Amino acid sequence: MEESQSVAIEFQKVVKKFGNFTAIHNANLKINDNEFFTLLGPSGCGKTTLLRMVAGFEDVTEGNILLFGQKFMHLPPNKRSVNTVFQQYALFPHMTVYENVAFGLRMKGWSKGNIDTTVREMLDLVRLTPFAERKPNQLSGGQQQRAALVRAIAPKPKVLLLDEPLSALDLKLRQAMRMELKQLQKETGITFVFVTHDQEEALAMSDRIAVMSEGVIQQIGKAQQIYEGPKNEIVAKFIGETNILDASVVGLNKEETKYRIAEDFIITGESVEGLTKNQNVKILLRPEKIRITPLNVNATALRGVIEESMYLGTDTEYQVKVSGGVILKIRDQNGFERRELISLGSHIGLSFSKDSIRILSS
Amino acid sequence: MTLANSVRSIPGFSILAVLCLVILYAPLLVVMVYSFNDSVSITIWGGFSLRWYEQIFFGLEAEKFQKAAWNSITIAFMAAIVSTTIAFSAAVGVVRTSPFKGKNLNISLLSLPIMVPEIVTAVATLIFFSMISFKLGYTSILVAHIVFCIPFAYLPISARIQSIEKVYEEAALDLYANRKEIFRSILLPLMLPGIISGFLLAFIISLDDFIITSFVKGAGVETLPTAIFGSIKQGIKPDIMALSTLLLLVSTLFVTISYFLSRADIKNKLN
Ligand SMILES: Nc1ncnc2c1ncn2[C@@H]1O[C@H](COP(=O)(O)OP(=O)(O)O)[C@@H](O)[C@H]1O
Ligand SMILES: [Mg+2]
Numbered sequence: 001m002e003e004s005q006s007v008a009i010e011f012q013k014v015v016k017k018f019g020n021f022t023a024i025h026n027a028n029l030k031i032n033d034n035e036f037f038t039l040l041g042p043s044g045c046g047k048t049t050l051l052r053m054v055a056g057f058e059d060v061t062e063g064n065i066l067l068f069g070q071k072f073m074h075l076p077p078n079k080r081s082v083n084t085v086f087q088q089y090a091l092f093p094h095m096t097v098y099e100n101v102a103f104g105l106r107m108k109g110w111s112k113g114n115i116d117t118t119v120r121e122m123l124d125l126v127r128l129t130p131f132a133e134r135k136p137n138q139l140s141g142g143q144q145q146r147a148a149l150v151r152a153i154a155p156k157p158k159v160l161l162l163d164e165p166l167s168a169l170d171l172k173l174r175q176a177m178r179m180e181l182k183q184l185q186k187e188t189g190i191t192f193v194f195v196t197h198d199q200e201e202a203l204a205m206s207d208r209i210a211v212m213s214e215g216v217i218q219q220i221g222k223a224q225q226i227y228e229g230p231k232n233e234i235v236a237k238f239i240g241e242t243n244i245l246d247a248s249v250v251g252l253n254k255e256e257t258k259y260r261i262a263e264d265f266i267i268t269g270e271s272v273e274g275l276t277k278n279q280n281v282k283i284l285l286r287p288e289k290i291r292i293t294p295l296n297v298n299a300t301a302l303r304g305v306i307e308e309s310m311y312l313g314t315d316t317e318y319q320v321k322v323s324g325g326v327i328l329k330i331r332d333q334n335g336f337e338r339r340e341l342i343s344l345g346s347h348i349g350l351s352f353s354k355d356s357i358r359i360l361s362s
Numbered sequence: 363m364t365l366a367n368s369v370r371s372i373p374g375f376s377i378l379a380v381l382c383l384v385i386l387y388a389p390l391l392v393v394m395v396y397s398f399n400d401s402v403s404i405t406i407w408g409g410f411s412l413r414w415y416e417q418i419f420f421g422l423e424a425e426k427f428q429k430a431a432w433n434s435i436t437i438a439f440m441a442a443i444v445s446t447t448i449a450f451s452a453a454v455g456v457v458r459t460s461p462f463k464g465k466n467l468n469i470s471l472l473s474l475p476i477m478v479p480e481i482v483t484a485v486a487t488l489i490f491f492s493m494i495s496f497k498l499g500y501t502s503i504l505v506a507h508i509v510f511c512i513p514f515a516y517l518p519i520s521a522r523i524q525s526i527e528k529v530y531e532e533a534a535l536d537l538y539a540n541r542k543e544i545f546r547s548i549l550l551p552l553m554l555p556g557i558i559s560g561f562l563l564a565f566i567i568s569l570d571d572f573i574i575t576s577f578v579k580g581a582g583v584e585t586l587p588t589a590i591f592g593s594i595k596q597g598i599k600p601d602i603m604a605l606s607t608l609l610l611l612v613s614t615l616f617v618t619i620s621y622f623l624s625r626a627d628i629k630n631k632l633n
Contacts, residue, residue, distance in 0.1 A: 104537035
C-alpha cells in the first residue's frame with residue numbers, strides 16, 4: 001500500500017452513548033480511499049451504530065468523523081455523499097426497480113437524460129435490465145439485493161456503507177455475491193465499508209478488516225495479519241478456531257523460546273522480544289498448524305490420545321489429549337493422500353513448526 | 363389438532379354455522395328478491411318486474427327520494443373528505459412522531475367514540491347545537507357527520523401508517539431526499555391505501571346513518587335513511603325494498619373496494 005493514499009473516512013476518538021449505555025468506546029480508525037474495508041464482530045458489538053453515525057442517522061456523542069479530511073457531522077443524511085445498503089434492503093415497495101435506482105439521482109436534481117443513462121448502466125452492471133419494470137416484491141432475494149446495491153451506487157457516493165447485505169441470502173447465493181461485490185468495488189472505485197459478523201466473508205473479501213467486540217475496535221489489519229497474528233484473545237477466538245494454552249517462559253535465547261504448559265509438556269517457539277523468564281503467557285496455536293505423525297518416528301515428539309473426531313469433508317477435526325490433561329484441537333486435511341480416519345483412543349505423535357505459535361503476554 | 367379443527371369437531375357445529383348465515387342474510391335476500399316482485403303485496407310473489415324501481419325514479423315519491431338521495435350522497439361525500447383529512451392529520455401527528463406525553467391517551471381518545479352508544483352521541487350533539495343556537499338543517503347534519511366519521515376514518519389510516527417501517531424514510535433521506543420529498547414520494551404513496559380505506563369507511567358510515575341524522579336534521583330536510591323510515595311508517599311498500607336494494611348495492615361496492623385495497627396491502631407487506 002502506498003504511503004500517500006488518501007483517507008476516505010477517519011474516526012477520531014469516537015464515543016457513542018445511548019443513555020447510560022456506551023455502544024462505541026473511543027473508536028479510532030482510518031479507512032483509505034478505494035478500499036474494501038470490513039467491520040467484523042459479533043451481533044450487538046456496535047457495527048451498525050458506527051455505520052449509522054457515518055450515514056447521519058445517529059449523532060456522535062464525543063469525538064469526530066472526517067470524510068476525506070473534511071468535517072461533515074453537522075450535515076444531515078441527505079447532504080452527505082455517503083450511501084447505505086440497508087440490511088433489509090429497504091427498496092421502496094411502490095416503485096419499480098428502475099424508479100428505485102433513479103430515486104437518488106432524481107433527488108440530486110440530475111437531468112432526465114443523465115438519469116436514464118446512469119440507471120440503465122447500473123441495471124446492466126448487475127444484470128437487472130430485464131426486471132427494470134418490476135416491483136421489489138416480484139424479485140428474488142438475490143435480485144432485490146442487487147437492486148438495493150445499485151440504488152446506492154448510482155448517485156456515485158464517495159463512500160458506500162453496506163450493513164450485512166448478504167446475511168439474508170442462502171449460502172450459494174452469498175458466495176456468488178461475495179465475488180460480485182468485490183468486482184463492483186474494483187469497477188466503481190468507491191470506498192466500501194462492509195459490515196458482517198461472518199469471519200469467512202470478511203477474510204475472503206476485504207482489503208483490511210477491523211475486528212470489533214463490545215463497542216471496542218480490537219484490531220485493524222489485512223486478513224492474513226489478523227488471522228495469523230491476532231493481537232489478543234478476543235480476536236483469536238473470534239477469527240477461526242484456535243488452541244489457547246496457558247504457559248510460562250522457561251527458557252530464552254536468541255533463536256528460540258521454551259514454554260512450559262504442563263509438567264512434561266514443553267514446546268519451543270521462535271524468540272520473541274520482551275519476554276522474561278518465568279513470565280506467564282498465553283500461547284495461540286491454530287488447529288490446522290499441528291501435524292499428526294506416527295508415534296515411532298521421533299521419540300521426543302509431543303504425543304497424545306485421540307479423544308474425539310469429527311469428519312468435516314475437506315478435513316477432519318480431532319480432539320487430542322496431551323500430557324497434563326490439556327486438550328488440543330487439530331485439523332487434519334483430507335487432501336492429496338487419502339487417509340483412514342484415526343480411531344478413538346489411538347496414541348499419536350504431534351508436531352508443529354516453531355513459527356506457527358503466537359504468544360500473548362498476559 | 364389446531365384450535366379451529368377442534369371447534370369444528372363439536373357436534374352440531376356445521377348446523378349452527380349454517381343457521382347463523384341464514385339469520386344474517388335471509389332478510390337481505392328477501393328484500394332483494396321482493397324488490398323485483400310485480401305484486402303490490404309484500405308477501406305474495408306475483409312475477410318478475412322492475413316496476414318498483416321505475417316507481418322510485420318516476421313515481422309519486424320520486425322527487426322526495428331523489429332529494430333525500432342527493433342530500434345523503436353530498437353529505438356523505440363531504441363528510442368523508444373532511445373527516446378523512448382531519449383523521450389523516452391526527453394520525454400523522456400521533457403515529458409518526460416520537461413518543462410525547464399523553465400519546466397513548468391521544469390514541470384511545472381518538473378511537474373511543476366508536477364505542478359510545480350512538481343514541482348518546484345523538485342526544486349530546488343535539489344539545490350542543492341548541493346550546494350554541496345552531497340552526498338545524500343540511501349544515502347541522504353535515505357537521506355532525508363530519509365529527510362522528512373521524513374515528514372511523516382514523517382507524518384504517520393509523521393502522522396503515524403504523525405499518526410503514528422507519529427504514530423507508532431513512533433510505534429516502536440517505537438518497538438525498540428532503541422532508542417534503544420524503545412525504546410526497548415515499549410516505550404519502552405508502553399511506554394511500556389506508557387513506558382510501560378510511561375515506562370509504564367514513565362515506566358508508568355517513569350514508570347509512572339514521573339515529574344521529576334524525577336527531578339533528580330539523581324539519582323538512584331528509585336523507586335516504588330518514589326518508590325511508592318516514593315512508594315506511596305509512597306501511598311497507600315494495601318501492602322501499604327497491605330503494606334498499608340499491609343502497610345495499612352501493613354499500614357492497616364500497617366495502618368490496620376497501621377489501622381489495624387492504625388485501626393488496628397485505629400482499630405488499632408479505633414481501
Ligand atoms: N437506538 C438505540 N438505543 C439504545 N441502544 C441501542 C440503540 N441502537 C443500538 N443500541 C445498542 O447498541 C449496541 C450495538 O448495536 P448495533 O450497532 O446495532 O450492533 P451490531 O450492528 O454490531 O449488531 C447494542 O447493544 C444495541 O442494543
Ligand atoms: Mg447490525
